[in-house]
Amino acid sequence: MARYGPLTVLFYALAIAAIPVDLVGPPLGFLAGFAAPAIGAKIVFVALLGTVAPFGLYFAGVRLLGASRASIAAMAEPVFSAGVAFALLGELLEAPQVAGALGVIGAVVVLERFRERAVSKT
Numbered sequence: 001m002a003r004y005g006p007l008t009v010l011f012y013a014l015a016i017a018a019i020p021v022d023l024v025g026p027p028l029g030f031l032a033g034f035a036a037p038a039i040g041a042k043i044v045f046v047a048l049l050g051t052v053a054p055f056g057l058y059f060a061g062v063r064l065l066g067a068s069r070a071s072i073a074a075m076a077e078p079v080f081s082a083g084v085a086f087a088l089l090g091e092l093l094e095a096p097q098v099a100g101a102l103g104v105i106g107a108v109v110v111l112e113r114f115r116e117r118a119v120s121k122t
Contacts, residue, residue: 005063073108
């Protein structure tokens with residue numbers, strides 16, 4: 001991240017990740033989905049909002065916050081997603097899910113405290 005910007009890192013990461021996908025399926029086989037406009041729109045939606053935006057924002061966070069702080073913040077993403085699903089979609093959270101969320105939040109707090117101590121010692 002010190003040498004390349006977030007979009008450059010994202011491009012290389014996605015290009016390299018496409019190699020095994022192309023070995024399993026036909027290269028650019030997903031383009032067949034664009035024959036039906038509704039499916040093509042869904043492909044674009046998932047590609048942009050489900051892949052490019054989250055990973056692009058994560059890499060921008062790494063550049064802005066540093067790798068350790070961005071990684072700690074990224075650990076909270078499943079908890080945030082579960083909270084949004086509960087609040088907006090009416091998903092039910094069962095005891096193991098709530099316990100897991102509390103465990104993740106606890107880990108984020110502990111890791112941030114350790115990180116702050118390590119930074120203050122330097």
